[in-house]
Amino acid sequence: MTTAANAEPTTCPACNAENGDCLCNAWSEHFDEMIEPISIHDRDFRIVRANQAFGDLLGKKPEEVVGSPCYKLIHKITAPCKNCPHQRLLAENRAVSAEMKEEVLGCIIYVNTSPIRNASGKVIGSVHVVHDMTDHYAAENERVEREKLQTALEMAGAVSHELNQPLQVISGYAEMLSKSIPEQDANHRRAVEIKTQAMRMRDTIRKMKEIRKYQTRDYIEGERITDFTSGNN
Amino acid sequence: MEKRVMVVDDDEPIRNMLADAFMDQGYAVDTAANAEEALAVLAGRPICVMFFDLKMPGMTGIELCRRVKSRYPISCIHALTGYISLFGLSDCLEAGFDDYFTKPVELPLLFEAAEHAFKKLERWTGRQVNIQKENPVYES
Numbered sequence: 001m002t003t004a005a006n007a008e009p010t011t012c013p014a015c016n017a018e019n020g021d022c023l024c025n026a027w028s029e030h031f032d033e034m035i036e037p038i039s040i041h042d043r044d045f046r047i048v049r050a051n052q053a054f055g056d057l058l059g060k061k062p063e064e065v066v067g068s069p070c071y072k073l074i075h076k077i078t079a080p081c082k083n084c085p086h087q088r089l090l091a092e093n094r095a096v097s098a099e100m101k102e103e104v105l106g107c108i109i110y111v112n113t114s115p116i117r118n119a120s121g122k123v124i125g126s127v128h129v130v131h132d133m134t135d136h137y138a139a140e141n142e143r144v145e146r147e148k149l150q151t152a153l154e155m156a157g158a159v160s161h162e163l164n165q166p167l168q169v170i171s172g173y174a175e176m177l178s179k180s181i182p183e184q185d186a187n188h189r190r191a192v193e194i195k196t197q198a199m200r201m202r203d204t205i206r207k208m209k210e211i212r213k214y215q216t217r218d219y220i221e222g223e224r225i226t227d228f229t230s231g232n233n
Numbered sequence: 234m235e236k237r238v239m240v241v242d243d244d245e246p247i248r249n250m251l252a253d254a255f256m257d258q259g260y261a262v263d264t265a266a267n268a269e270e271a272l273a274v275l276a277g278r279p280i281c282v283m284f285f286d287l288k289m290p291g292m293t294g295i296e297l298c299r300r301v302k303s304r305y306p307i308s309c310i311h312a313l314t315g316y317i318s319l320f321g322l323s324d325c326l327e328a329g330f331d332d333y334f335t336k337p338v339e340l341p342l343l344f345e346a347a348e349h350a351f352k353k354l355e356r357w358t359g360r361q362v363n364i365q366k367e368n369p370v371y372e373s
Contacts, residue, residue, distance in 0.1 A: 157316070161288070164315035165244050168337035172250040175340045176257060202337050 015048060020119050023048045032062075037130040040116065041086050045069040048125065057105065057130065070128075076104050085113040089126050099133065107134040148214040152226060156208035163205055171198035204228065236351055237261040237278075241271045241297065242286035242313065247336075251284065254340050260347065268292035272300065281307060282350045284343065287314040287325070295328045302329035307357060309350035313338065 012022035023040055031038050037054035039047050047065050055062040058073065065073055071080045080087045085098040095114045102109055110131040115123045174195035181188040207228045217227040238260050240251045245266070252262045263280060265271035267289050274280070283301070287294035298310050312325045315336040325333045332346055354360075 161315040164336040165247060168315070169244075169246040169250045171337045172247075172254055172340055176254055179257075198337060199339070 015042075017124075021124050023116060023125050037128075039065075039070070039128045039130075040125055041070055041128060042125045043090060043123070045071060045080060045086060047073065054130070074102070074104065085111050086126055086128070089113045089115055090123060093123060107132055108137050109133060145214060149211070152211060152214050153209070156205075156211070160205045160209055163201065167198050167201055167205075171195050171202070174198060235261050236347075237263065237280050237282070238347055239263045239265065239271065239274060239280045239283045241265045241268065241283065241289070241294065243267055243289045244286070247286070251343070254343070255347070258344055258347075268294070268297040268300075271297060275301065275305065279305070281305070281309060281354050282347055283308065283310045284313055285310060285330075287312055288316050295324060295330075298325075298328045298330050307354065309353060311343075311346055311350075 011018055012024055014024045015022060017023060023042065031051040034051060035053055037051065037057045039050040039054045042048050046067055046069055050062045050065050052062055055065060058065060070086065071077050071084065075081050081100075083098050083100060085096040088096045088098070093115070095112070097110065097112045099108065099110045110133050112129045112131075113126045114129075116125040116127060118124050171194075174191050177191035178188055178195060181191055211226075211228055215227040216224040219225045236259070238255050240248055240255070240262060241264070242248045242251070243266050248264045248266065252264050255262045263274050263278075265274055268291060271283075271285075285294035285297055289297075292300075294312060294314075298312070301308060301310060309331045310329065312330045312333045313336060314334075322333050331350065334342065334346075
C-alpha cells in the first residue's frame with residue numbers, strides 16, 4: 001500500500017488535493033527509468049503522473065498526458081471501459097489486475113493496479129503498471145499454429161498410407177476391368193468411373209500431405225473442417 | 234528368357250492385383266510377402282525386373298534392394314510406396330532403385346517401367362527376351 005506524503009500543510013498547488021491526499025510527492029524519479037509504462041490515476045480516472053515509458057506508449061510526452069481521464073486518453077471513449085481495473089479497484093478497495101486487448105494502441109496489455117491510500121486508509125488513487133503482452137501472445141500463437149500444422153501433417157501421413165494401399169487395389173482392378181469390358185457394355189463406363197474416383201481420392205490425399213499452413217473452413221451447421229486446398233500455398 | 238517380374242509387398246490384395254495385372258500383359262510373375270521370401274525366390278530362379286514395396290515388416294524394401302543389387306547387379310528394381318515422405322526419392326536412388334512410384338500408381342506406368350527395364354536388359358546383355366515362355370536364355 002502506498003501512502004501519500006504530507007508535503008503540504010494545506011492544499012497542494014499542483015493537484016489541489018487537501019493535506020495528506022496529495023499524490024504529487026508519491027512520485028519518484030526512479031519511475032522514469034523503468035521500461036514498463038507506469039501511471040498514477042486519481043479517483044476520477046485522471047492521470048496525475050506518468051513516466052516516460054507511458055508517454056512513449058501513447059506517443060506523447062509524460063507531461064502531455066497529465067489531467068486527461070485514462071479512458072479518454074488511452075481508449076478514446078467517454079466512460080470507463082467494461083473491464084477497467086481502476087474502476088474495479090475503486091469498487092473492491094483492493095489491488096486488481098486485468099488483461100486488455102487494446103484496439104486503439106494495437107496491443108495486448110496486462111495492467112497491475114495498486115491502491116494509493118491516504119492516512120486514514122481511504123483509496124485516493126492508484127498506480128498502474130502496464131506489461132505489453134503482444135509479443136508473448138504472438139510467439140505463443142505461432143507455436144500453437146506450428147503444432148497444429150505438425151499434428152495435421154502427421155495425421156495426413158498416417159491416413160495417406162492407410163488409404164493409398166486399398167486405393168492401389170481399387171484403381172488397379174478398375175483399370176483391368178475397363179480394359180477387359182467392351183466399351184459398349186455399361187460396365188465399362190462404371191469401371192472407368194471407379195478408376196477416375198480412385199485417382200481423385202489419390203489427389204486429395206496428396207493435397208493433405210502438402211499443406212503449408214493449418215487452416216479450417218466452414219462445413220455444415222457450425223462445424224469446421226481442415227482446409228486442404230487454400231493452405232497449400 | 235521369359236519376361237518374368239517379381240512383386241514384393243506385404244499387402245496381399247496388392248500382391249494379387251499386381252500379379253493379375255502383369256499376367257494379363259503376358260508376363261510371368263513371382264510374388265513375395267516380405268524381403269526374406271523375395272531373397273529365397275531369387276535364389277531359386279533369375280528374375281531381373283522387380284517391384285518392391287518399401288514399408289514391410291522386418292527388412293525394408295530399401296535394404297532388400299541393396300542386398301539384391303549387390304548379389305544380382307544385372308537387375309532393374311522399382312520402388313513402390315504409400316509413404317511419400319518416409320522414404321524419399323534420394324534414399325531410394327542411393328539404395329540402387331531404378332525408379333520410384335507412389336501408390337496408387339496407374340498400371341500403364343508400371344507396364345511401361347517393366348517394358349523399359351526389359352529393353353534395357355536386352356541392350357546390356359545382347360540377349361533377346363521374349364514374352365512367350367521359351368527356353369531360358371539367362372544362365373544364373
